[in-house]
Amino acid sequence: MSRLLFWIALACLVVAAVRSKLRQAAKRHQQMEQPEQREQIRPQPNRARAEAAANAETMLCCAHCGVYFPASENVPAGGRDYCSAAHAQLSPQ
Numbered sequence: 001m002s003r004l005l006f007w008i009a010l011a012c013l014v015v016a017a018v019r020s021k022l023r024q025a026a027k028r029h030q031q032m033e034q035p036e037q038r039e040q041i042r043p044q045p046n047r048a049r050a051e052a053a054a055n056a057e058t059m060l061c062c063a064h065c066g067v068y069f070p071a072s073e074n075v076p077a078g079g080r081d082y083c084s085a086a087h088a089q090l091s092p093q
């Protein structure tokens with residue numbers, strides 16, 4: 001009797017494994033069918049990257065708190081870069 005239960009349990013596991021594999025394959029198939037839709041949603045990646053690079057600003061690291069901030073907001077003091085006048089007055093850590 002226990003042998004029969006073992007074979008039934010094994011059959012159930014095999015069926016579950018095959019089903020999950022089929023589901024994965026179906027998902028992959030769907031993803032392969034839809035790349036055109038994704039391209040329509042996203043703008044051209046090269047153009048977006050070029051725009052981002054053009055808009056990018058150099059980032060500096062504050063000598064006191066370590067925060068990165070735009071170079072246009074830099075408060076230089078003693079040859080170091082600070083994110084604010086308050087941190088420029090405090091000693092670097």
Ligand SMILES: [Zn+2]
Pocket residue numbers: 062063064065066067082083084087
């Ligand atoms: Zn700071």
